[in-house]
Amino acid sequence: MSRQYWKPANLLNPVPAVMISCSDNNGRNNVMTAAWCGTVCSDPVMVSVSIRKSRYSHELISASGEFVVNLVSRDLVKACDFVGVKSGRKIDKFGLKGDIHLTAVPSKEVGAPSIAESPISLECKVRQALELGSHDMFIGEVVATSVDEEVLDENGRLDLKKADLIAYSHGEYFALGDLLGKFSFSTHKDERLKTRQAMNREKRSGKPKPGKEEKNDER
Ligand SMILES: Cc1cc2nc3c(=O)[nH]c(=O)nc-3n(C[C@H](O)[C@H](O)[C@H](O)COP(=O)(O)O)c2cc1C
Secondary structure, three states: OOOOOOOOOOOOOOEOOEEEEEEOOOOOEEEEEEOOEEEEEOOOOEEEEEEEOOOHHHHHHHHHOEEEEEOOEHHHHHHHHHOOOOOOOOOOOOOOOHHHOOOEEOOOOOOOOEEOOOOEEEEEEEEEEEEOOOEEEEEEEEEEEEEOHHHEOOOOOEOHHHHOEEEEEOOEEEEOOOOOOOOOHHHOOHHHHHHHHHHHHHHHHOOOOOOHHHHHHOO
16 A cells, blocks of 8 residues: 655545524624534533634624534535625625525524524634634634424434434535444444444335344344
8 A cells, every 4th residue: 555645734524514603793693604613622512613814704703702503404505505605794694595594593692693494503602712824713612502302302312313414525515324333332242333234224225124133232
């Protein structure tokens, strides 16, 4: 196997593509797409989003100290792309029509709106802003989370598979693919993984195949 060395490039893939909503807290709301967004702390729960100074959203978030991270499902991918190529300086991105319409709804803890169509919205208060170069990184503490009840199971627990979230990789949007294992599956007996593979096979064929693997899943 031979490998090449390249100059530094943004090749960490895949990443989430999310919609960041914000407000001037004076009735003017905006939303932009961000792929440079990530989880950076578990306790307190914190996320980061890196935004170029030229973005209208940068201006609003810098002034208000608040933003909302709205996760993107398959149904929202076109709107997500659109709000990532048009600036709120020129258009009202919450006034769009048809399949790219997004509804701004009041958030619980921040002045920035949440997006009603998004399965999960993370309301954030900016704790730090770092000037990195091309982008400034806003580190936000998640102060409230709203979840669409459609993505809960019958016991009220989050079933994120129902959200049908998308990923972004090297300039392209993707639906999530096959389940390959669960957290820590590598430390379990092989049957655990086989069971997951069997479930995926079933999903693809649409038919359950009862057998040893399914019995193991009942444990
Ligand atoms: C998939 C995708 C990912 C993007 N990621 C970022 C990002 O992480 N940071 C950023 O500053 N701009 C990003 N952009 C570009 C902004 O979303 C875009 O410039 C937008 O029009 C800014 O809107 P605003 O001027 O209303 O704030 C991305 C665009 C797309 C389509």
